[in-house]
Amino acid sequence: MKNLIRVTAGIIITIIIYTALAKISISAVQIINLFSLVVIYFAMEKGEVFGACLGAFCGLIYDSFSLGVFGVAGIAKTLTGFLAGYVSKKIDVNPFIRSLIFIFILISSELIVWGFFYSYIFSASFNTGKGIVFLQPFGTAFSGSLIFLLIRKFKGVTSKHKK
Amino acid sequence: MPSFLKKNKNIKVLIGLIFLQLILISIQVPLDEEETYFEKLMFSVFSPVQHGVVYLFQKTGSFWKSYFDLKGARKENERLKEEMFFLLQENNIIRNLLQKYKSENEINDALRNIQENILHARVIGFDASNFYKSVVINKGFLDDIQKNMPVLDRYGNLVGRIVGPISLKESRIQLVTDNNCGISVFSEKKEVLGVLAGDGKGMCILKYILSTDEDFFQGERVYTSGFDGIFPPGISVGEILSLETTSGLFKKIMVKPYFKFQDLDNLAVIKIKNLNVF
Numbered sequence: 001m002k003n004l005i006r007v008t009a010g011i012i013i014t015i016i017i018y019t020a021l022a023k024i025s026i027s028a029v030q031i032i033n034l035f036s037l038v039v040i041y042f043a044m045e046k047g048e049v050f051g052a053c054l055g056a057f058c059g060l061i062y063d064s065f066s067l068g069v070f071g072v073a074g075i076a077k078t079l080t081g082f083l084a085g086y087v088s089k090k091i092d093v094n095p096f097i098r099s100l101i102f103i104f105i106l107i108s109s110e111l112i113v114w115g116f117f118y119s120y121i122f123s124a125s126f127n128t129g130k131g132i133v134f135l136q137p138f139g140t141a142f143s144g145s146l147i148f149l150l151i152r153k154f155k156g157v158t159s160k161h162k163k
Numbered sequence: 164m165p166s167f168l169k170k171n172k173n174i175k176v177l178i179g180l181i182f183l184q185l186i187l188i189s190i191q192v193p194l195d196e197e198e199t200y201f202e203k204l205m206f207s208v209f210s211p212v213q214h215g216v217v218y219l220f221q222k223t224g225s226f227w228k229s230y231f232d233l234k235g236a237r238k239e240n241e242r243l244k245e246e247m248f249f250l251l252q253e254n255n256i257i258r259n260l261l262q263k264y265k266s267e268n269e270i271n272d273a274l275r276n277i278q279e280n281i282l283h284a285r286v287i288g289f290d291a292s293n294f295y296k297s298v299v300i301n302k303g304f305l306d307d308i309q310k311n312m313p314v315l316d317r318y319g320n321l322v323g324r325i326v327g328p329i330s331l332k333e334s335r336i337q338l339v340t341d342n343n344c345g346i347s348v349f350s351e352k353k354e355v356l357g358v359l360a361g362d363g364k365g366m367c368i369l370k371y372i373l374s375t376d377e378d379f380f381q382g383e384r385v386y387t388s389g390f391d392g393i394f395p396p397g398i399s400v401g402e403i404l405s406l407e408t409t410s411g412l413f414k415k416i417m418v419k420p421y422f423k424f425q426d427l428d429n430l431a432v433i434k435i436k437n438l439n440v441f
Contacts (some may be wrong), residue, residue, distance in 0.1 A: 018291075064209055075227040079177075127363055
């Protein structure tokens, strides 16, 4: 139950930040893939099955915000969630630089998978926003690593207070 | 069953999830069919969150403005008064011209009809996969929004049309820049008919103009023809940006839409089929 509340809160916060960012600058949401960050965060914490399920769900939410075939982003995010959970069990990806590289690889692969399905289903190349979308792996990796680091620090402080 | 699948149930879950989503994609083909109930449900659940965030932003913005932007408000007020003065003059001239053809009552009725059938809407969300495909507005089923209603920007230029899903207070607009959009249009000077589609990158392409057809002018305006049965005739869409005669059957004509994506905030939804009341 606690997990469900945390995930729901995470998703709602993501939608809020996504909407606010889109209102401020449309390029910002192209640079930072917020939904994938939620998937990666919980996948690293709960494992690959949880990551895959959450990836599927977040992908469907992402698709509900766009016109066209429903389920395209779902496949890419499912794979991202699964890989994030699987790899993070084998390798410690918590240090900042490792986390940066880890998220960078995951988001790059997700972009390739999503791009492939998008081009295949819509028979058209996807809009790169004058190349801005190619900054997404780095933008997401940097902001994600920073956010994850801050969350860990915050958790550390609160657990010390509890003791 | 392969042995690795027997051993690893996690892989089975992954394959199952991907398979389910592939089925979900397959049942939506061909494109532009009625949305699935699942899609409608997702839209109805998550678009109100976007609506709420934008509402909060707007309220915070207006609070900020009312306290810190009073100087600007005075200037803005003067500018609006001046603009209104000229609009009233323009309105009177048009009314007088119209009286040559129609009676005062007919004109008043027609204008009232237009006013009653224009719904003001605000953009609350952008398309996550491609911004030039669609936007979400804060008007829905409760505001009598229906599919295929044309949507104009604040200057009266065509933005797109309502497509599904439509929830209680939110709905989606397919923009003219979407590559699945098709509008019957004609050019201003040569009056050549064609089909306008988006290129998915912020521009439009005027299709099916034969290479043997008369040349267009760069900067020539493009209007809706009304032949598609969706958009009323005479709405300005954009202007010809470039034209190329290819070795193929048709010309390659790029059209720059008039609506500005950065300025896409206040929109007008046209609730009547026929705007051409005069």
